[in-house]
Amino acid sequence: MAVTGDTPAAARRTDAKVHNAAADDLVDGVAGFAYHAAMTTPGVLVVDIGSSHTIAMIRRGDGTVETLLSDHSPPSLPATLAQVRDACARTMPEPPASVTITHPASWGPTKRLEVAEHARDAGLGAPTLLPAPVAATRYLVDVLGHALPVGATVFVADFDETGFAAAVLSHTPGGFAVLAADDARAPDATAMPVESAVRVGQAVLGSAGVPAERVATVMSIGAASRSPLATDTVQRVFGRPPFVVDQPELAAAHGALFDVHALPGPGAPPLIPVSGTPQPGPAAPMKPPRRLATVILGITAAFALVFVTVTAVANATIAAPADPESTADVKRDAGTAAEALLSYDHKDMDASITEAKSYTTEGFGREYVQNMEDLRPTAESEKASIEAEVVDIGIVENTGEAVEVLVFVNQTTTNSNIEGSRVDKSRVTLTMVLGHGGWKVDDMKAL
Structure with a gap:
């Protein structure tokens, strides 16, 4: 079972048929984050924790996919995960074999452990956590067939109703590793100055130690990927337009849906949260301190x-x-x-x-x-x-x-x-x- 943000609520049973898992029930949640659920490989639920509204996605037996938007707001993340659990119980003959939760790449260990505990308390078991930009990039490369050689870097720009998030990823032999990530949020993203988003994008590139001209692919995801803010931000940072997939708000969900195990390997560089000022050079992997x-x-x-x-x-x-x-x-x-x-x-x-x-x-x-x-x-x-x-x-x-x-x-x-x-x-x-x-x-x- 897996959970992803700005994503779908659907479930694929072990018989390979997909059933609606939550449809209208899943919506914007705590701290401005949204919750979506999508069923992936047999017996696997994917839930995407994003930063806008929720989308319900159904993959039918004939291969067609239908997405439904919902504008309800659950009171909390635990309540949302409980809805996912109940939806799966109604539509699946047995519990999912595993749970994957995709989430903003800027989340730290404390927030991630909190989400894992909420999933456990909701009866979803111990989940695997996956940064949403990684899931979206897997969708671009593995599902859509976009060419990206090992060693290349990807810039994922996530635009939605609440603002902008950016992440720089490296394509390693073991998968995609997050080099740096940050975001900028506002009550109304349409009023966010493009300069604010540009600063975030440049800061993330600086922290990752990757010049804009060395980024192989710029991918724009999220419900507002075709907005003026998105277009202007990417154009000013990179001097070129981004690659936008069909239904960009579903990119992370689809990535987890079709390739739930494609995660960065043990040798992948660590996440470097950015807070304003670009930092030169890529950071080396750090071992936890012995306190x-x-x-x-x-x-x-x-x-x-x-x-x-x-x-x-x-x-x-x-x-x-x-x-x-x-x-x-x-x-x-x-x-x-x-x-x-x-x-x-x-x-x-x-x-x-x-x-x-x-x-x-x-x-x-x-x-x-x-x-x-x-x-x-x-x-x-x-x-x-x-x-x-x-x-x-x-x-x-x-x-x-x-x-x-x-x-x-x-x-x-x-x-x-x-x-x-x-x-x-x-x-x-x-x-x-x-x-x-x-x-x-x-x-x-x-x-």
Whole structure:
């Protein structure tokens, strides 16, 4: 299942037939963002979170596509996602196999995690998040057949009723990576001075370190892509008109609809949010800083606690490995590691520690072992054990060097201070890096 902005609400079942998923129900949402839903590959829902009104899209069994506009405004993002869930339940015989949410490229990790949590709370599972400009560019290249060699750059200009958003993308061997992104919003975009949009476009190019003349393709998407503001902005920044697809307001939805797994690879450059002033040169991928924090997940004298060393996560673009197989590998390794790291048995702490450490990098492994040694006396004296079970998992973020994974875990605790056992529901993010023998945990953060 997937969710995209300024997009459609439709669903394709595993029988390849597409049914209307929400039609008139999905509309403008919180903080000026709109919500659209479109069904993609069999059993996959795509929801696009944009910045204008919602469009319902139906792909019929004969291959025809019908789009419907809706002007209602749901009270909140959670309410919108609940509408998507209910629409899918009404029109699909079984829940979608996966959920993809496309979103403004300028969103940071906090906002993205918030959206992922809302999706989970709405019963949509742990989603994969995809920047809307990436989805739109995949549509241009993979669906429409626009030629764009690896190494080329794309400028995506998104114009709608609320303003203008810009993003610079690089075509890498693993997909499309966001180099820089920013936006300018106004209550009435028709009154926005073209100079404001031009400044945003130039700032994004400067932050990406890409001169206007080196941009291979300028793509304009959004409901206002053919407005005077759109035409004048692109002409002044690039000296040429943009490429505008048919139904540009559906470009991101269509991109996620037809190629939901085409995401930037682990080597893709990170997102660089722009705030006004152009910055020279492309930024190199940054590793999350090691700001350590001790997080309580389960044993004290009163009840079980386990101390796990975690780190804060730096701003970076959301992505996933470049293909479904790699995505599955990250999720599999992260799930196995999470269950080991968040479990222990007081009867054999050495075995618990050794197993968990095998799923970590050398640096994080040392920190984990030290914390577990500090915990050992309490665990053994209180006869405490914790068994963790992963209940859901999703790709959240890719810094270029590491993949951020959101994991939902149930921890069953037993010790001498409680009767029977207690189940605690936990959420953690794991920073996974590719190492010898698979993906390893380099950091962990409790939410």
